[in-house]
Amino acid sequence: MAARILVVDADPATLSWLSAKLETEGYAVSAIDNGDAAWQSIVSAPPDVIVLDPTLPDMDGLALVRRVRQDPRYSGIGIVILSRRAEPDDILAGLNAGADHYIRKRPGGDVELIAKIRAQLAQPRKVVAPTAVKRGRVFSFCSGKGGTGTTSVCVNTAYALAALERGAEIVVVDMVFPMGTVALSLGYESPKTVARLTNAVKDQMEPTLVEKFVSQPLRWGFRVLIGANDPQEASNLNVAQVLPLFETLKTMYDYVLVDFGRTLSRISLPVIEMSNGIIVIVTPDISTVRATRTVVEYLEKHDIEPSRLILINNRTVGRVWTTVEDIEREVKLPLNATVPYELEHMTMAINAASPFMAKFPNNSACMTFQDLARLLIERGKKAL
Numbered sequence: 565m566a567a568r569i570l571v572v573d574a575d576p577a578t579l580s581w582l583s584a585k586l587e588t589e590g591y592a593v594s595a596i597d598n599g600d601a602a603w604q605s606i607v608s609a610p611p612d613v614i615v616l617d618p619t620l621p622d623m624d625g626l627a628l629v630r631r632v633r634q635d636p637r638y639s640g641i642g643i644v645i646l647s648r649r650a651e652p653d654d655i656l657a658g659l660n661a662g663a664d665h666y667i668r669k670r671p672g673g674d675v676e677l678i679a680k681i682r683a684q685l686a687q688p689r690k691v692v693a694p695t696a697v698k699r700g701r702v703f704s705f706c707s708g709k710g711g712t713g714t715t716s717v718c719v720n721t722a723y724a725l726a727a728l729e730r731g732a733e734i735v736v737v738d739m740v741f742p743m744g745t746v747a748l749s750l751g752y753e754s755p756k757t758v759a760r761l762t763n764a765v766k767d768q769m770e771p772t773l774v775e776k777f778v779s780q781p782l783r784w785g786f787r788v789l790i791g792a793n794d795p796q797e798a799s800n801l802n803v804a805q806v807l808p809l810f811e812t813l814k815t816m817y818d819y820v821l822v823d824f825g826r827t828l829s830r831i832s833l834p835v836i837e838m839s840n841g842i843i844v845i846v847t848p849d850i851s852t853v854r855a856t857r858t859v860v861e862y863l864e865k866h867d868i869e870p871s872r873l874i875l876i877n878n879r880t881v882g883r884v885w886t887t888v889e890d891i892e893r894e895v896k897l898p899l900n901a902t903v904p905y906e907l908e909h910m911t912m913a914i915n916a917a918s919p920f921m922a923k924f925p926n927n928s929a930c931m932t933f934q935d936l937a938r939l940l941i942e943r944g945k946k947a948l
């Protein structure tokens with residue numbers, strides 16, 4: 565089979581010239597002019613070698629190089645940078661980002677390029693042990709009571725995060741059993757669930773298996789993995805594989821956002837313990853506030869320090885008597901943010917199978933979701 569080369573260059577003339585040249589050499593060539601589409605192409609059909617000019621319209625090409633390098637799935641791909649900018653500093657930056665070769669774009673440069681591609685393809689594939697690879701941060705979303713908006717906050721934070729961290733790989737995992745509503749609220753359907761995945765494990769949880777169960781990126785910029793489609797399936801969940809699943813997801817994606825709903829249990833606790841942040845959703849009614857206090861106390865008892873909790877006030881009710889101060893005093897935690905009551909709009913978004921942020925981008929709740937996404941980015945950075 566012909567080796568596959570992905571050429572990424574913002575300049576259409578270079579693209580067509582280089583593609584023709586490499587095709588004459590017998591390679592199967594894909595030509596792409598921006599970083600986003602290049603990443604999608606790498607994910608859907610990983611090439612053997614990437615030839616890249618880092619000056620791209622939508623992102624810094626070196627960021628793309630780093631992403632490929634940091635991802636265990638793509639560690640074997642050769643990367644050749646072809647750039648007009650070839651000062652020592654440029655070359656150093658390119659190689660530091662993880663490129664295998666750096667070639668100056670100039671007349672006759674194609675000869676050197678083809679030689680480097682040949683050399684690259686002749687090399688045995690590099691293998692990176694998954695444990696040696698960084699990467700993800702895990703954030704758990706939970707509440708003391710159903711209907712507080714945990715799923716809404718989780719899905720919309722994922723949406724905001726995808727918009728802020730372009731190129732980041734984000735997966736939302738629905739861990740509400742016996743069945744959750746993440747898939748429904750996004751119009752996603754699949755028989756591939758956590759319940760089935762935990763039963764499909766042979767010796768140990770492997771990224772290659774997990775990958776088969778996680779969705780492709782949805783049009784909102786993140787992927788989804790659903791817990792179970794029905795109670796029967798949920799009852800078959802192999803609990804022993806849940807923590808290994810999240811440890812594996814963490815090596816595969818930049819952000820793993822988990823919707824636990826109000827399921828605080830032996831299933832969720834180990835994942836909550838390994839999380840970089842725990843987002844607790846409260847609504848301003850006394851029963852939810854009390855239930856939230858119980859959740860916070862339970863987590864504290866399990867040595868999860870209050871500083872790791874992010875308390876969000878989701879005002880799903882209109883007329884209330886509870887103030888921010890009441891909530892903070894009862895729960896004994898400062899509130900990090902308040903999502904305003906969005907009348908029927910939040911439900912309309914769910915019924916339209918869109919994140920609220922996609923359907924009502926100008927509503928004020930969107931600002932809170934963005935703030936929350938920024939907070940997660942910051943907490944994630946601290947954890948690295």
Ligand SMILES: Nc1ncnc2c1ncn2[C@@H]1O[C@H](COP(=O)(O)OP(=O)(O)O)[C@@H](O)[C@H]1O
Binds near residue numbers: 717903907909
């Ligand atoms: N800020 C809000 N404003 C208006 N309605 C909301 C808000 N947050 C959630 N809702 C509505 O509350 C209901 C429950 O939300 P959901 O996210 O499913 O909660 P949970 O996952 O905690 O059960 C949904 O109908 C949703 O549209």
Ligand SMILES: [Mg+2]
Binds near residue numbers: 715740
């Ligand atoms: Mg829910």
